[in-house]
Amino acid sequence: MHILPAALAALLSVATATPVAQPKVHQDHARSPYAVKETHFVPRGWTATDDSTDQLLDLKIGLKNKKFADLERHLYEVSLPTHHRYRQHFSKEEVDNLVRPDEEASSLVNEFLQDHGISKEQCRYSSAGDWISAALPVAQVEKMLNTKYSVYKHEDGTTMIRTTEWSLPQHLHEHISTIQPTTAFLRASPKLQTVLESPDADFNEDDWDPPSATDLISVCNFEGVTPACLRLLYGTDDYTPQSPNSSIAFTNYLGEVANRSDASRFLTMFRPDAVSSASMFDQISISGGPVDNGTAGAGYEGNLDIQTIAGQVWPINITSYSTGGSPPFQADLNTPTNTNEPYLVWLEYVLGQQEVEQTISTSYGDDEQTVPQSYAQAVCEGFAQLGLRGVSVLFSSGDFGVGSNDTCYSNDGKNTSMFLPAFPASCPYITAVGGTRGYPEVVAYDTRNGYVSGSGFSNYFAQPAYQKDSGVVDKYVESLNGEYDGLYNKSGRAYPDVAVQGYRYIVIYNGSVITLDGTSASCPTMASTISLVNDALMADGQAPLGFLNPWLYTGAGEKAFTDVVNGSTTGCNTAGFPAAAGWDVASGFGTPQFPTMLDILGLGDS
Structure with missing residues (x-):
């Protein structure tokens, strides 16, 4: 249900189309001197190989959201169960009006582009006008930003065209938040570990008999996790989705594809009533992202996502987003679009849609320090927009504990252990x-x-209000008694928020059974559980949960999740953060219990 705040109603008359021409700005502004806008050290593992000026970049210019404090306030109010506006999510138009840049900013930035020979017809504008994109030669971008690009190569073979510093005329600094690709080295690798052999090499549908027992020990083989095990473990096995409008999506990058043939075989074995889901789920290509071409085994991550989700949420509508830009990638005149900033590309598309799935799962990420803070902030603000529109956005927490051994150093040129x-x-x-x-x-x-x-704890984002107000993070930090002081930011946003099985999932890949480790498996499983909760709410005529964290940290986390008290997130040649009673930074609030979630939402009889 969308409730239109009075303060926003007056804004609805503002145009949402491509920004119109504005009055000419005084030339003193247009000719103000350049000053450095941003610098960023080259992350560990990357080396500049050569300069490149005969290629095209898909340049994205982010205009600063000067009203983000208002957006954040609205987000918390509609996400907090004790607030009278709880779950009164905003429409696309209302959110657009909160992020639309003012006329002065739009005019100045467009004038800057025109001064460099870039017309409005060459540009693409986001629906709110807060992002401007254009495919431009590297040499032209170098002149615009007073910088020099190089081809950087990672030790794993990935290549990117990047710079370490760029500048803007001084009068534009207050209006532009970020420009990419410039200093962001994010590769968005899947949070998925090494492929493992199946525990039974001869395991196939002819040998498989679905378990008839209903007890956990009989149903679950934790060396080969199946949908039946997950559904029984988290209490979703007795629930049948009821709302025809329920939807869930997952995102893939790097050329990953969810394969229909493999999905059909998997569901035939492990969720036969859901087999039709393999042919029915939607595939959306963004910026040339690949979709299923009929050949099996198009991607481990893509197959894991669709098989995990379809195995739990049938018959809820499922969408697969495939965003282009598969490293190793090097733009040239024949391949003009460099989309190694996948989240910006995906966000531009999905925020432009009138309707968005209620739950979205993403199992990709990289070290925070591989991207400049301005980029991280811009992307994060895009996720906040989705939350305000009633979307539950979930990401995997990573697969290397507190950091991969022997790589745990700062990226500020000082090589500080962290x-x-x-x-x-x-x-x-x-x-x-x-x-x-x-x-x-x-x-x-x-x-x-x-x-x-x-x-871990973010070095970019402060501990958010929902964590600070609950006190659980500070309490956990105190329990460490100073251990690891100096290696992490005690005042940073702590994660994960919750946890789910992420070990040895059975997956069909290229027609064969394999098992996969990773929080890549955990994220779609948790998203599936949330999707079922959203379905129950919608079937009851209520709005979906939307941004989950304020709900989790004001009681739902303690009441509806099973505490995980053993293990630790080893890494950086340490034992890492230990699990403990109550919320901890190793497992968050623990694992979900679907029936209790429904109970605390007043849906116990669903």
């Missing part, structure tokens, strides 16, 4: 999902491949 927070898991406007294993559940790990569920 734990490595992940992004977007560190964003305060998403729900970060950690991993567990076994039963009773402990923090997930796998000694065979080094997988450990990720956790």
